[in-house]
Amino acid sequence: MTITKDNVVQFNYTLKDEKGEVLESNLDQDPIAYLHGHSNMMIGVEKAMEGKSAGESFSATLPAAETYGEKVEGAEQRVPVKHLVGATKVWKPGMTATVNTDQGQRLVTILKVGKFMATIDTNHPLAGRELTFEIEIKDVRDATHEEVAHGHAHGVGGHHH
Known part of the structure; x- marks a missing residue:
């Protein structure tokens, strides 16, 4: 199954800065789950995941505008x-x-x-920076009607009610 709107995607990632230094990672943790196409993920990461499948690993270097935003002076x-x-x-x-x-x-x-x-x-500490995400897609499934209605993924790595 390839990632499209209304899919729940579970993934692990490593985030690196412009020098290739690791800023954060969840490789030794449960995957993150999000509902694709519902503005629950950084726009650049979501665009990079579109059309990928479970088991795929890839790297995406993204501009600030598609991650934490441009740095706003005087904030x-x-x-x-x-x-x-x-x-x-x-x-x-x-x-x-x-x-x-x-x-x-x-x-x-x-x-x-x-x-x-x-x-x-008030800028996010990573605003204004080009960042590289190394992503491993663990699972892709159709969202439940409840997840679509709520606008987010439920369960492990997602939202708990």
């Missing part, structure tokens, strides 16, 4: 330190943190930090 914002979420409570410039917004969680970079307020860059 700085001051937020209370108590709104920064992460593995630490001692924040320093250059660290990444998560902030909760009206649109959901957002990964940000800390530029300056004081006792009560922090200046953050």
Whole structure:
């Protein structure tokens, strides 16, 4: 079965930067599952998967506009330190943190930090970069009626209700 709209795709990946250094990988974890054609995946990754089949492995080098977006200059914002979420409570410039917004969680970079307020860059830390995804497609199946109605994959690697 080749990947088309309304298929649930399960895959593992390794993400590399412009120098070929590994930024993240889920090779030793359960595959990610997503519903193809429903804007649940980066546009570049989804386009690269179109027409592929289970068992295929491939590499796709994608421009920033098709992954985390172009870097927006001046995307700085001051937020209370108590709104920064992460593995630490001692924040320093250059660290990444998560902030909760009206649109959901957002990964940000800390530029300056004081006792009560922090200046953050709201661009995703990987915005503006050409990235390479090495992908291994584990499974492709037709989505259930419920998955299509909900707009996302269910089960392992997908959404759990």
